[in-house]
Amino acid sequence: MAIKIYAEPFDPWQEIQAHQHSATELAGKFGATNIFIGTMRDFNEGDDVLGMTLEHYPGMTEKQLEKIVTEAMRQWPVIDALVVHRVGDILPNEPIVLVAVWTSHRGDAFDASRYIMEALKSRAPFWKKELLKSQTERWLVKNTDGYL
Amino acid sequence: MSIKVRYFASLKESVGRAEDNLECAGLATVGDVWRFANPDKALPDNSLAAVNMDYVDVSSAVKDGDEVAFFPPVTGG
Numbered sequence: 001m002a003i004k005i006y007a008e009p010f011d012p013w014q015e016i017q018a019h020q021h022s023a024t025e026l027a028g029k030f031g032a033t034n035i036f037i038g039t040m041r042d043f044n045e046g047d048d049v050l051g052m053t054l055e056h057y058p059g060m061t062e063k064q065l066e067k068i069v070t071e072a073m074r075q076w077p078v079i080d081a082l083v084v085h086r087v088g089d090i091l092p093n094e095p096i097v098l099v100a101v102w103t104s105h106r107g108d109a110f111d112a113s114r115y116i117m118e119a120l121k122s123r124a125p126f127w128k129k130e131l132l133k134s135q136t137e138r139w140l141v142k143n144t145d146g147y148l
Numbered sequence: 149m150s151i152k153v154r155y156f157a158s159l160k161e162s163v164g165r166a167e168d169n170l171e172c173a174g175l176a177t178v179g180d181v182w183r184f185a186n187p188d189k190a191l192p193d194n195s196l197a198a199v200n201m202d203y204v205d206v207s208s209a210v211k212d213g214d215e216v217a218f219f220p221p222v223t224g225g
Contacts (some may be wrong), residue, residue, distance in 0.1 A: 038225055054224065055157050057217060060201035085224065097225050117225065123203070126224025127157035139158040140223040142194075 001073070001081050003065045005056065007088040012037045012098040019082045019100070030079050030102040034109035036117050042092035044140075048133035054087045054096070057125035061085075068119040076112040078103055083116065085126065118146050149173060149212035153185050156219035159195060179206035181216045194221055 002019060004010075016035060020026060042049055069081050084098040097120070101113040121143045128140040153168040160166050168185045175181050178199060182191045197204055198217040210216060 056224070057154070057156055057198075057201070057219070060198060060217070063201045121222075121225040123222065124224050125156065125198075125219060125222050127220065128223045129157070139220070142221045143223050143225065 001066070001069050002083070003062050003069070004082075004084045005058075005061060006084065006086055009094050010084060010086065010098075012084065012095050015082065015084050015098055016100050019080075020102075023080050023102075026080055026102055030104060032103050032106040032109035034101050034103075034106070034113040036097070036099040036113055037095055038097040038117075039095050040090050040092050044130060047130075049092065049130050050133055051092070051131045052090045053129045053131075054090055055127045055129070056085075056087045060125050064124050065120065068116055068123060071119070072101070072112040072115045075115065076103065076108040078108065078112050081112070081116065083120070085120075085124070087126070114146075121146060149175065151175065151181055151210060151212075152215045153181060154215065154217040156217065158220050159192065159218055162192075163189065175210060177206065178204055178208050178210055178216055181210055182206070182218060191218065192220070195219065196221065 040052060065083050072078055078101055080102045082100040086096050099113050099116050101109050103109040130138050149172060151170040155163050155166055163186060172184055175184055178197050195218055197206055199208060199214050
């Protein structure tokens with residue numbers, strides 16, 4: 001399991017490749033990799049968005065993400081998982097979050113990564129503040145339920 | 149007892165500070181910590197609380213040396 005918080009832009013594809021190459025226990029064992037990448041849009045709730053600042057609670061963020069991934073590993077036979085999340089100033093088109101899960105079979109990969117992503121959305125202590133084209137700032141109030 | 153209190157995001161802005169270092173006696177719960185640190189402001193209904201980086205209810209107990217945090221619903225991902 002690897003949890004990474006970056007204050008600078010990251011390339012999710014490089015992260016996946018680097019993790020897969022360094023995780024020797026994966027070789028020959030995984031048959032399925034499920035990948036979720038969340039990317040910043042230039043619109044939200046009907047407004048044009050110029051950028052965003054992502055605040056987090058250092059220490060608690062990592063602790064909660066580790067807990068979430070551990071829960072997923074208990075529930076599904078996950079061989080390995082990688083979670084990467086941006087903080088700081090973010091521009092549209094930059095990746096915000098990456099969840100990658102390696103399992104033997106596809107069903108577990110889909111289910112475990114969905115679980116990690118939805119739990120991250122409701123429990124990992126990050127907060128987004130948007131800068132709108134109108135030059136006003138606003139905090140996002142709540143994440144929507146991804147299952148609705 | 150010593151309690152470190154931390155505030156994040158919109159709640160940090162509305163209380164006007166990022167943290168408090170309380171030297172106090174007689175604080176039993178997370179709710180007591182909020183009321184001691186913010187006597188003139190009610191904790192917003194949707195707020196979340198943590199003790200030592202784990203989620204708790206405001207009725208949870210606190211002890212000397214704890215780090216207590218208050219923040220709005222999370223919006224990462």
